[in-house]
Amino acid sequence: MEMRKAVNxxxxxxxxxxxxxxxxxxxxxxxxxxxxxxxxxEFRKKRFEFQKYQGEDLFEKIDEFQREYQAFKEEPIxxxxxxxxxxxxxxxxxxxxxxDELVDIDMEME
Numbered sequence: 001m002e003m004r005k006a007v008n009x010x011x012x013x014x015x016x017x018x019x020x021x022x023x024x025x026x027x028x029x030x031x032x033x034x035x036x037x038x039x040x041x042e043f044r045k046k047r048f049e050f051q052k053y054q055g056e057d058l059f060e061k062i063d064e065f066q067r068e069y070q071a072f073k074e075e076p077i078x079x080x081x082x083x084x085x086x087x088x089x090x091x092x093x094x095x096x097x098x099x100d101e102l103v104d105i106d107m108e109m110e
Contacts, residue, residue: 019091023088025084026080030077033077040081043072043073043078046069
């Protein structure tokens with residue numbers, strides 16, 4: 001029961017952090033703009049495709065993507081949302097990393 005209490009306390013602290021509050025605020029802002037969430041999701045989808053793309057024309061595709069989305073990424077609401085999202089993702093990665101180091105599961109891969 002002590003662990004559950006500690007987890008709940010941690011989650012409470014996490015929810016009250018400035019990073020999480022800013023992320024929630026920015027998320028609510030984009031919901032109020034018709035079509036904005038869909039546009040951001042499309043941007044994410046295309047960006048993710050580059051992470052697994054194997055074609056010879058990768059740099060050309062990246063340049064095309066950057067030109068296509070440059071103005072979009074400069075919109076204040078988009079820029080602020082993506083920055084808040086990145087901050088919260090980095091925080092979550094730090095948390096996962098700390099747990100992973102602590103647990104240190106020994107898995108040998110052949």
